[in-house]
Structures are given as C-alpha cells and as structure tokens.
Amino acid sequence: MRTQCFALAAAATIVLMADCATTRAADVAAKAVPPKPPMPVILLRLDDLSRSGAHGQEPVSARWRHCVDFLAAEGVKASLGIIGNSLEEDAPAYFNWIRDLYKKGLTEFWNHGYEDKADQFQGPSMEEQKAALEKTQRLAREKLGLTLRVFGPYGNNTDAGTEAALAAIPEIWVWFYGPDTKGKQVSLKHTIDFEQPTFVPNFEKFKADFEKRAAEQPYVVLQGHPNQWDDARFAAFVQIVKFLKERGGEFMTVSDYLVSDQMLITRWKQKQLTPQDFAGKPEEEWVKANFQEGDEIWSYCSPPLTWQNMAGSEGFAIFRNGWLVANRITRMN
Numbered sequence: 001m002r003t004q005c006f007a008l009a010a011a012a013t014i015v016l017m018a019d020c021a022t023t024r025a026a027d028v029a030a031k032a033v034p035p036k037p038p039m040p041v042i043l044l045r046l047d048d049l050s051r052s053g054a055h056g057q058e059p060v061s062a063r064w065r066h067c068v069d070f071l072a073a074e075g076v077k078a079s080l081g082i083i084g085n086s087l088e089e090d091a092p093a094y095f096n097w098i099r100d101l102y103k104k105g106l107t108e109f110w111n112h113g114y115e116d117k118a119d120q121f122q123g124p125s126m127e128e129q130k131a132a133l134e135k136t137q138r139l140a141r142e143k144l145g146l147t148l149r150v151f152g153p154y155g156n157n158t159d160a161g162t163e164a165a166l167a168a169i170p171e172i173w174v175w176f177y178g179p180d181t182k183g184k185q186v187s188l189k190h191t192i193d194f195e196q197p198t199f200v201p202n203f204e205k206f207k208a209d210f211e212k213r214a215a216e217q218p219y220v221v222l223q224g225h226p227n228q229w230d231d232a233r234f235a236a237f238v239q240i241v242k243f244l245k246e247r248g249g250e251f252m253t254v255s256d257y258l259v260s261d262q263m264l265i266t267r268w269k270q271k272q273l274t275p276q277d278f279a280g281k282p283e284e285e286w287v288k289a290n291f292q293e294g295d296e297i298w299s300y301c302s303p304p305l306t307w308q309n310m311a312g313s314e315g316f317a318i319f320r321n322g323w324l325v326a327n328r329i330t331r332m333n
Contacts, residue, residue, distance in 0.1 A: 039249040041219040041257055043188065044071075044078040045152065045176060046226055047112060050086035051094050053227055059097035066234060067226035072106060076241060077251045081112030081152050084136030087143045095143050102146060108253035110150035111136045111172065118155030121162045130165035137171065150254045151185070152176030174254055176221065186258065186267070192220050194240050199228035201236035207243060216321045218262055262324050265317045268300040273316070283316060283328055290318050290326035307333060 046067070053061030071078050080101075086094070101107040113120050114132040121129050133151065140146045151172050153162065158178065166172055166185050178187040192213055194206040201224065214220050222240075229237060244251075257263055275291055278284045291297065301314040314331040317324055 039244070039247050040214050040217040041260070041262070042244055042249045042251045043219055043221045043254055043257060044076065044251060045081065045221050045223045046078055047081045047152070047223060048083060048116060048154070048225055048227055049080045049098075049109070049112070050083040050116070050227075051089065051091060052086075054094070057093050059091070059093040061227055063227050063229055063234070067229070067237070068101065068107070070238060071241075072104070074241060074245065075106070076245070077106045077108075077253045077256065079108045079110055079150065079254050081110050082136070082140065082148070083112050083116050083154070084114035084132070084139055087136070087139035098144055098146075102144075106253075108150070108255055109140070109144070109146060109148060110152060110174075110176075110254070111140070111148040112152055113154045116154050118157055120157075121153040122157040122159050124161065126161040126164040129161050130168055133165055133169055133172070137169070147171055150174040150176065151178075156190075174258065176223075186263075188219070188221050188254070190221060190223075191217055192222065194222050194237070195224055199225050199233070201229065201233050201240060203236045203239040203243070206240055218266070218322055219257060261327060264302070265298075265300050265324055265327060266319075268302050269298040269317070270301055271299045273297045273299060283330075286316075286326070286328050287318075292320065295320050295325070 049060070049064065051058075051060060053063060059065075068078075082098075098109060102109060111133060114135050120132060124132075137148055140148045149172060151166065151174065153176075156177050163179065166175060166178075173185060175185040175187050177190045178185060180187055192206070192209050194201055196202040196205045210220075224237065226234075226237075252260070274297065275287050277297075278287045287297065296319045298317050298319065299315070300317055302312050306312040310333050312331070312333045313329055315327060315329040317328075318326040
C-alpha cells in the first residue's frame with residue numbers, strides 16, 4: 001500500500017483549494033516516496049446496488065453475493081454504488097449486509113442517485129437534482145449509519161445542474177466521470193472499460209486496451225454491473241481481476257486513493273520549478289539525488305483546513321510520467 005502521510009487528509013483533501021496558511025516551522029523534513037509503481041491504482045466501480053433479484057429475505061441477489069464473496073476471498077477492494085430508493089424498503093438483512101461489508105474494510109459505498117433512471121441528472125432543475133442527491137445521502141445516514149462521499153450518476157448522464165447541485169453538498173467529495181469542478185468535488189476520469197459492450201466483461205479487449213493505454217495513468221476506474229453478469233460474464237470478470245493482481249495492481253477504494261500521497265500532492269501543486277531554482281538552497285542535493293531528465297518539480301501546499309486541524313504540509317515534489325517519485329516536506333504542523 002502506498003504510504004498515507006497526512007493524518008487528517010481524509011477530511012482535508014476534498015475541501016476547496018486555496019492559499020496556504022503563513023505560519024512557518026523551523027524544521028525541514030524529507031520524505032522518501034516509492035518509485036513509480038508498475039501499474040496504476042485500480043479503482044473498481046461496481047454499479048446499481050439494490051435488492052433487485054433477491055429472493056425472500058436474501059439481502060441481495062445471488063449475482064451480487066457471488067461477486068462480493070469472490071472479491072473478499074481475493075482481498076480486493078471495491079466501491080459499490082447504491083441506488084437510493086433501495087434504502088426506502090424495510091429490509092434489515094440488506095442494511096446489515098451493507099454495514100457488515102463496510103466494517104470489514106474492503107468495500108466503500110457511494111451515491112448512485114435515488115432512482116435507476118438515466119435522465120435523473122440530465123434535464124431536471126438544479127433543485128430537483130440536489131433533492132435526489134440529498135435523499136440518498138439522508139437514507140444512507142439513517143438506514144446504514146454511513147456518509148456517502150462519492151457520487152456517480154446512473155447512466156453517467158449529467159448537466160450543468162448536476163455540478164451546481166454537487167457544489168451545494170460538500171459532504172460529497174468525489175464525482176465519477178465528472179468535469180473539472182475547480183476545486184469542489186474531485187473528478188475521477190473515465191479511461192478504460194472492461195465491459196465491452198456494457199454489462200459484458202471482455203477479458204481480451206480489456207487486456208489489449210489496458211496494455212496500450214494504462215501504463216502512464218496514475219489510476220484507472222473500472223466500471224462494472226455485477227447484477228447483469230451470468231456465469232460466463234462473471235468468469236470473464238474473475239479473469240480480469242486475476243490478471244490485474246498478477247501484474248501487481250493495487251486495488252483501492254476511492255477514499256483510500258484520495259488520501260494517498262499521489263492524489264493529495266497532485267491536488268496541492270502550486271508552481272512548477274526547475275533544478276536551477278534550487279541552486280544554493282537546502283533542497284539542492286535532494287533535487288540532484290532524485291531528479292531525472294523529463295521530470296517535473298512542483299511546489300505544493302495543503303489547503304487551509306489541514307493547517308487548522310494540525311495536519312498541514314508544504315514542500316516540493318518530483319513527478320515522473322505523472323507519478324510522484326520524491327517528496328520533500330519543508331513545513332508542517
């Protein structure tokens with residue numbers, strides 16, 4: 001697991017980025033960061049969680065249970081999108097199943113909208129979209145005891161009203177496949193599909209795309225729909241997961257990734273520098289030891305909330321092909 005260096009970063013990462021606090025500390029600290037990993041971080045996005053297909057008192061369908069049991073046996077982390085209206089039911093077995101999964105630490109749950117309607121976030125007013133988001137947030141708190149930090153729309157269809165609605169809900173930190181929200185929610189981009197076409201995991205197509213396009217990505221979001229997988233489709237999904245594990249892929253939940261050094265410092269970048277900028281300065285030898293031709297050097301500073309919560313950090317970072325390879329902390333509290 002990549003190191004997580006900032007104690008309260010989970011709260012601070014997703015706040016609006018702004019100028020740093022000005023308090024200075026005397027000590028200068030250097031932090032060793034592992035070199036670029038052989039694989040991007042894998043963010044497994046599994047959509048449409050509800051009781052659809054469940055029989056009797058079963059918490060969820062056999063297809064969902066099969067998928068989750070496999071991931072648990074493999075030690076693979078995943079993020080599951082809850083359809084909000086599924087929490088309206090009187091379904092204690094379903095609620096307990098979700099809570100138990102969350103407690104085990106391999107699974108995160110996120111807001112997949114209130115209804116399984118592709119136009120829920122494309123067309124309705126900002127107020128209607130905000131109400132739909134807030135209804136799912138409220139149900140998750142009341143029925144599950146969870147605050148959902150991530151949003152992904154059913155069908156991935158959104159408009160300007162969605163952005164305005166999310167800006168008014170600060171407890172949602174991340175948006176799957178959203179636009180650049182200028183420091184509001186973090187947007188995780190769509191780069192590679194393993195379902196080709198939708199609902200059909202395809203190992204050979206995925207493998208070809210992954211080997212061609214993923215090498216220099218810091219992360220990839222892999223979106224799937226377990227309740228649509230018959231035995232053959234599930235077998236292809238298993239093959240994909242095992243391929244990624246054999247390649248050394250690290251699976252994270254979205255929240256895990258957000259508090260990793262890679263994500264934090266990338267978000268906090270301020271000014272690009274050159275090795276010559278460090279001549280005669282305390283960091284000169286650090287730059288010489290870590291910088292290679294083609295690398296980028298950036299100054300960075302964490303947002304004000306981190307300083308207010310005694311978790312601020314400022315310094316310099318070296319990136320190689322988009323990956324953080326060295327980090328020197330010059331100020332912290």
